[in-house]
Amino acid sequence: MADGDLGAKAPGFDLGRIFRDQLRNIAPFATLILLVGFFSIAAPSFATLGNFENILQQVSITAMIAVGLTFVILTAEIDLSVGAIANATAIVLTFFTAQPDYVNIQNLPLPGVLAIPLTLIACAGLGLITAFGVTKIGIPSFIMTLAMMQIGAGLSAVLVRGQIAYNVPPIVRTLGSKTLYGVPWIIIVAALMLLVAHLVLSHTRFGRYVYMVGGNREAAEYSGVNVRFVTGAVMTISAVCSGIAGMLGVAYFGSAQQNEFDTFLLDAIAAVVVGGTSLFGGRGGIGNTIVGLFVLGVLNNGLDYVKIDSFLKILIRGVILLVALVINIYAERLRSTRTLNS
Amino acid sequence: MAPLIELTHIVKTFGGVHALSGVDFALKAGSIHGLAGENGAGKSTLMKVIAGVHGPDSGQFLVDGEPVHFRSARDARARGIAMVHQELSVAPDLSVAENVFLGAQPVNRMGTIAWGRMAREASEQLKNLGLDIDPRARLGDFPIGVQQLVELARVLFSGARIIILDEPTSALSPPEIARLFAVLRRVRESGRGIVFISHFLDDILEISDEVSVFRNGLRAAHADVGPGIDKTWIIENMIGAGRDELGESYLHDIALKARKQSPVVLEAEGLTLEPFFRNVSFQAHAGEVLGIYGFMGSGQIELARMLFGKLRPDQGRLRIAGAIARLKRTTDAKNAGVGFVPESRRLMLFREEPIYRNISIAFLEHFSKLFLRPGAERAAAKVHAERLGVRPSGVEARLGALSGGNQQKVALAKWLTRPPKVLVLVEPTRGMDVGAKEDVVHIVKSLAAQGMALIVLSTEPETVLSLADRVLVMRKGELTSEFADCAISKDKLLAAA
Numbered sequence: 001m002a003d004g005d006l007g008a009k010a011p012g013f014d015l016g017r018i019f020r021d022q023l024r025n026i027a028p029f030a031t032l033i034l035l036v037g038f039f040s041i042a043a044p045s046f047a048t049l050g051n052f053e054n055i056l057q058q059v060s061i062t063a064m065i066a067v068g069l070t071f072v073i074l075t076a077e078i079d080l081s082v083g084a085i086a087n088a089t090a091i092v093l094t095f096f097t098a099q100p101d102y103v104n105i106q107n108l109p110l111p112g113v114l115a116i117p118l119t120l121i122a123c124a125g126l127g128l129i130t131a132f133g134v135t136k137i138g139i140p141s142f143i144m145t146l147a148m149m150q151i152g153a154g155l156s157a158v159l160v161r162g163q164i165a166y167n168v169p170p171i172v173r174t175l176g177s178k179t180l181y182g183v184p185w186i187i188i189v190a191a192l193m194l195l196v197a198h199l200v201l202s203h204t205r206f207g208r209y210v211y212m213v214g215g216n217r218e219a220a221e222y223s224g225v226n227v228r229f230v231t232g233a234v235m236t237i238s239a240v241c242s243g244i245a246g247m248l249g250v251a252y253f254g255s256a257q258q259n260e261f262d263t264f265l266l267d268a269i270a271a272v273v274v275g276g277t278s279l280f281g282g283r284g285g286i287g288n289t290i291v292g293l294f295v296l297g298v299l300n301n302g303l304d305y306v307k308i309d310s311f312l313k314i315l316i317r318g319v320i321l322l323v324a325l326v327i328n329i330y331a332e333r334l335r336s337t338r339t340l341n342s
Numbered sequence: 343m344a345p346l347i348e349l350t351h352i353v354k355t356f357g358g359v360h361a362l363s364g365v366d367f368a369l370k371a372g373s374i375h376g377l378a379g380e381n382g383a384g385k386s387t388l389m390k391v392i393a394g395v396h397g398p399d400s401g402q403f404l405v406d407g408e409p410v411h412f413r414s415a416r417d418a419r420a421r422g423i424a425m426v427h428q429e430l431s432v433a434p435d436l437s438v439a440e441n442v443f444l445g446a447q448p449v450n451r452m453g454t455i456a457w458g459r460m461a462r463e464a465s466e467q468l469k470n471l472g473l474d475i476d477p478r479a480r481l482g483d484f485p486i487g488v489q490q491l492v493e494l495a496r497v498l499f500s501g502a503r504i505i506i507l508d509e510p511t512s513a514l515s516p517p518e519i520a521r522l523f524a525v526l527r528r529v530r531e532s533g534r535g536i537v538f539i540s541h542f543l544d545d546i547l548e549i550s551d552e553v554s555v556f557r558n559g560l561r562a563a564h565a566d567v568g569p570g571i572d573k574t575w576i577i578e579n580m581i582g583a584g585r586d587e588l589g590e591s592y593l594h595d596i597a598l599k600a601r602k603q604s605p606v607v608l609e610a611e612g613l614t615l616e617p618f619f620r621n622v623s624f625q626a627h628a629g630e631v632l633g634i635y636g637f638m639g640s641g642q643i644e645l646a647r648m649l650f651g652k653l654r655p656d657q658g659r660l661r662i663a664g665a666i667a668r669l670k671r672t673t674d675a676k677n678a679g680v681g682f683v684p685e686s687r688r689l690m691l692f693r694e695e696p697i698y699r700n701i702s703i704a705f706l707e708h709f710s711k712l713f714l715r716p717g718a719e720r721a722a723a724k725v726h727a728e729r730l731g732v733r734p735s736g737v738e739a740r741l742g743a744l745s746g747g748n749q750q751k752v753a754l755a756k757w758l759t760r761p762p763k764v765l766v767l768v769e770p771t772r773g774m775d776v777g778a779k780e781d782v783v784h785i786v787k788s789l790a791a792q793g794m795a796l797i798v799l800s801t802e803p804e805t806v807l808s809l810a811d812r813v814l815v816m817r818k819g820e821l822t823s824e825f826a827d828c829a830i831s832k833d834k835l836l837a838a839a
Contacts, residue, residue, distance in 0.1 A: 203713050203714055204710075204712055204713055204714060205707065205710045205711070205712065205713075205714060207714075208699070208703075208706060208714060211695075212692060212699070212703055215692045215694055215695060216688075216691070216692050216693075218688075218689045219688075219689060219691055219692055220692075220703070221652065221672050222650070222652070222682055222684050222690050223672075223676075223690070223703045223704045223756060224672050224673050224675065224676030224677075224682075225672075225673065225703065226671060226672075228671065282692075282694065283694070
């Protein structure tokens with residue numbers, strides 16, 4: 001820090017203060033280490049390279065959705081439509097792809113070079129509708145994306161009509177289910193998206209605006225920042241990230257059907273929040289989201305290794321999420337009392 | 343007969359600062375007691391003591407001749423003391439009758455609300471106050487003056503005998519004021535007592551039986567309203583016991599300049615935004631500090647927000663540097679060459695971010711097209727922070743660690759990386775110590791000397807007088823007078839507002 005006289009107490013080294021400042025970063029990391037330690041001891045086959053790859057693969061789709069959601073939560077908004085948008089995008093892609101004869105749905109087969117851009121435009125369009133509702137009409141993002149969740153689910157239902165579609169363009173098939181030198185493409189795509197998002201958030205002007213709008217929306221507006229544009233942009237980014245996750249998800253799962261991505265909403269929110277990104281905006285980032293993804297991935301995967309009742313698994317995830325929320329709010333409170341005292 | 347309330351030598355300190363240093367006050371039954379004084383003179387603290395919000399540190403407080411020790415506003419209400427605040431606490435979406443009976447709705451034998459009885463009784467209550475309106479209509483559809491009377495009716499209905507009215511006339515038109523006063527006279531006739539706090543001295547003199555003037559935590563003067571007790575008397579007591587004694591430079595006549603020969607940078611023509619302000623026209627010139635003075639609620643805050651594109655006017659035109667400016671958002675205002683520092687630090691600063699990010703945010707596009715250049719941001723921030731004397735001088739420190747005065751300097755520094763044509767400042771020195779205030783005055787004057795037009799809006803006469811070259815007075819949403827090229831002092835300004 002700049003001057004020694006800033007801290008009223010011992011300057012430089014105050015463990016308690018460092019702990020309070022960094023609680024939101026320390027807690028997720030400590031949780032991760034504890035979980036890895038526990039499962040390694042409980043199940044010898046857990047801590048293997050092969051299983052590490054499994055975990056990465058299992059969290060890849062969640063990771064893509066969580067990338068967009070990180071932007072949204074950093075601006076103190078929320079997006080509940082991510083799972084439904086992923087599902088709708090997946091089904092739009094199969095709608096534009098020729099399906100085998102036994103799949104009895106009306107569709108519009110196009111070559112991949114057209115199908116993929118059209119699908120991306122469709123999910124970006126859904127994001128723009130959300131952005132319009134939130135920034136121009138002034139609907140709170142919680143309610144607006146709740147409506148979009150229903151709209152996404154409705155689009156999926158109308159387009160696939162209870163059937164299951166299988167075919168996607170070859171390039172999507174490769175990215176979703178093939179490997180590059182033994183590494184699954186889906187991991188590479190997720191990692192690239194995380195990397196790009198990290199660069200955008202911490203090294204571009206737009207990223208700075210995201211943090212500043214989340215840190216103090218009014219101050220950003222009174223500094224001449226176009227707060228509506230930033231808010232609209234993060235909602236659109238979130239929809240596109242979910243769309244990409246949906247497209248690769250079809251290839252990963254091997255098929256597209258209704259309600260396929262329902263669980264990803266909770267998983268993605270959990271990853272962002274467990275990682276320590278503030279629900280009040282302005283604090284956190286992709287680094288936190290990565291830790292959160294690992295916590296979730298290790299937990300889901302590890303619980304399979306210790307042969308736990310699969311019904312109990314859901315309960316345990318809920319408890320972990322609750323604890324993360326408590327820490328998230330607590331970290332925020334510690335910070336604000338410190339601010340008041342100074 | 344003992345007065346309704348009597349306070350003797352009340353002392354109240356907040357963190358070692360005396361808000362009240364030995365105040366006497368009494369309210370007689372069947373009378374209206376007017377209260378005048380500047381912001382921070384101790385009026386509201388005293389009223390909060392009476393209403394049970396604050397306990398006094400020492401002094402005696404009698405109600406009906408008996409000593410009381412209120413621990414909460416609830417205790418005070420139980421003794422018949424009620425306060426009606428400037429910001430009304432009515433429920434606009436409920437009916438008139440529901441508002442009159444808020445929290446005490448009559449119920450029938452089934453335990454459900456007796457709607458018919460409630461409407462009838464509310465209607466009676468209001469008629470007693472001379473207000474004949476449909477008790478079933480939605481309260482929010484009535485003008486603010488009626489809403490205020492409904493709140494008063496509720497307070498009276500709840501059994502209050504001692505009623506404190508805080509700035510009741512600030513949002514009212516002359517006919518509404520006349521009606522309020524008629525109601526207050528009826529209340530007075532019923533033997534209850536009213537404390538009437540206002541910045542509008544004419545209103546105090548018209549309605550009050552006696553008047554107390556507060557200054558610096560003391561009751562500076564107290565008299566029955568009568569011959570010799572006029573606006574001048576109140577103002578003199580508000581700012582010091584007589585013009586001769588005034589040592590502070592702010593209270594001397596200040597010679598205002600006329601600098602109309604420099605080009606007009608910002609021109610407002612007939613700006614209207616109901617219900618806040620109407621037909622506001624003025625010009626701000628390059629190199630000039632234009633002060634706009636008015637009481638709380640006179641529409642200045644909204645005018646300032648409109649100049650920065652946060653609010654859009656219903657009517658009127660705004661020209662910036664000759665071109666018509668249609669400001670749809672704050673970004674448009676910034677790009678048109680307007681800078682803005684709002685009245686509260688909460689609204690302008692990012693406490694958790696380092697100083698340099700607080701400074702660079704307004705013109706981030708000049709530091710970075712796509713990728714950030716923190717080095718350039720830091721360097722520019724350092725230049726401006728040093729120029730304005732921000733302490734400590736490092737730009738990495740978290741903003742929240744700075745003192746209020748230094749935070750204000752950071753808020754100013756933010757606009758200096760690309761000096762705007764017009765800088766709008768709302769309450770630029772509020773809550774600062776003397777040294778920090780002087781720094782801000784110095785900064786503002788030097789910006790004007792460089793040719794910037796500055797508009798300073800404030801509810802504090804000192805702020806306007808210490809900064810402005812020319813002063814406009816805003817009263818209930820209209821610009822009512824202008825002072826330029828003349829000598830002005832605080833009493834003249836107060837008398838004009």
